[in-house]
Amino acid sequence: MSTRIARLVAASAALALGGAVLVSAPAASAASRNGKCESGExxxxxxxxxxxxxxxxxxxxxxxxxxxxxxxxxxxxxxxxxxxxxxxxxxxxxxxxxxxxxxxxxxxxxxxxxxxxxxxxxxxxxxxxxxxxxxxLTSAPGGCKTDGTNSKLPTTILVYRVSLNRVDRVTFKTYVKNVLPNEWVTSWPKESLRAGAVAVKSYGWYWALHSTRKTSGGQCFDVYDTTSSQVYKPGSAKASTNAAVDATWGTRMARSGKILQAHYCSTTTACGGWVTGDWMSQYGSRDKANAGWSYSKILKAYYNGIVLD
Structure with a gap:
């Protein structure tokens, strides 16, 4: 990713609060929670x-x-x-x-x-x-392995907590829900957040399948919790971004059958040396959503040759 991403979220929060950066609160209760203990809960x-x-x-x-x-x-x-x-x-x-x-x-x-x-x-x-x-608790493999494939979401992802100098195995959906509010502005329109949710999930999914990274102590991991990958902060999930993740959880973004390493950054012009067609503008996704575009149309406008299924 890019340091521009963190600056995007922090700057927007600062503007909303007259210069004070908002610390994200935990997620609000999901709509499916009804106070009844049902099968699967x-x-x-x-x-x-x-x-x-x-x-x-x-x-x-x-x-x-x-x-x-x-x-x-x-x-x-x-x-x-x-x-x-x-x-x-x-x-x-x-x-x-x-x-x-x-x-x-x-x-x-x-x-x-x-x-x-x-x-x-x-x-x-x-x-x-x-x-x-x-x-x-899952039966996901330990060590460096993942139970994910190009057609099946990983159950967990290995996150290197840089400031803590440790690797956490995090439930994959929990990871995505605690990345999106740190990479997208949570007050942005629904379809922009949904496009972001798919991109965040796709980026993490790709690295769960392909990472060979190891810490200095020899522990393997898939992603950093910083802008070196995507910003992950436990407990930062928000109701608006949770809704975007839930709404798109069944959507897979692939190119030629392979999960896309979906890059994105805040600018609307060339970013990070990435090839056009391989990255999405966060502000661009906001503007297109405001213009009435669906999240799938936004994603297809930025990522060439993708299939959403």
């Missing part, structure tokens, strides 16, 4: 014994947020309704097909407790009312 209960208000999730969440209106909250009827989930749950029901791990800290760290598929249970004494993230 992982659910928290406000009280022990699977009682009280329910907060239902369809995937992993690295940071629940701490205040309304941006936190993940208890939605079901009963004790605790409307309260933020973080550090407030007492029991769970895992209705997914995978083991779910509940963590003491945000970003999947600290003490944890596992709940196998289909099980109900109380959080233990270390985690009751001390829950900060949860993760659906």
């Amino acid at each position: 992982f659910c928290y209960y406000f009280n022990s014994g699977n009682k009280g208000s329910i907060s239902d999730f369809s995937g992993s969440v690295a940071d629940y947020g701490t205040a309304q209106p941006s936190c993940y909250d208890f939605k079901g009827a009963g004790n605790g309704k409307g309260k933020c989930v973080k550090n407030a749950a007492a029991s769970v029901w895992n209705r997914t097909s995978k083991t779910v791990r509940v963590y003491y800290n945000s970003n999947y760290s600290g003490k944890h407790q596992d709940f196998k598929a289909g099980t109900k249970g109380n959080l233990n004494s270390s985690l009751k009312n001390q829950n900060a993230s949860h993760q659906l």
